[in-house]
Amino acid sequence: MNRVVHFEIHAEDPQRAIAFYEGLFGWTFTQWGGMDYWLITTGTEPPGIDGGLMPRRGPIDGTAVFAFVCTVNVEQVDESLAAAVRLGGTVAAPKMPIPGVGWLVYANDTEGNIFGMMHNDPAAA
Secondary structure, three states, X not given: OOOOOOEEEEEXXXXXXXXXXXXXXXXXXXXXXXXXXXXXXXXXXXXOOOEEEEEOOOOOOOOOOOOOOOEEEOOXXXXXXXXXXXXXXXXEEEEEEEOOOEEEEEEEOOOOOEEEEEEEOOOOO
């Protein structure tokens, strides 16, 4: 089966992005390879994928999202979205139900990257 095994976050200011994701999700970042590249550990329970962070190569032109949007499982989207905003992120799309699955919200990080956050709730409608 084809599945995501690694993701990358591109950042205008890597240290600012690291602070954002450490504060929001508790992820850890380790510089790797003697270059401007950080390995991201997202945790061990439940199993998921890990990734990397690197400086953005070129400006964001604002015309479209050219990326896979990763969605992170959180305990409560309202609290997580409030934390994202407090840490310098913005709301990209408000909370919406995924009927029978849960609640989903999209945010932008401090670098303009969009990501999703969802918590499970079979009663979502």
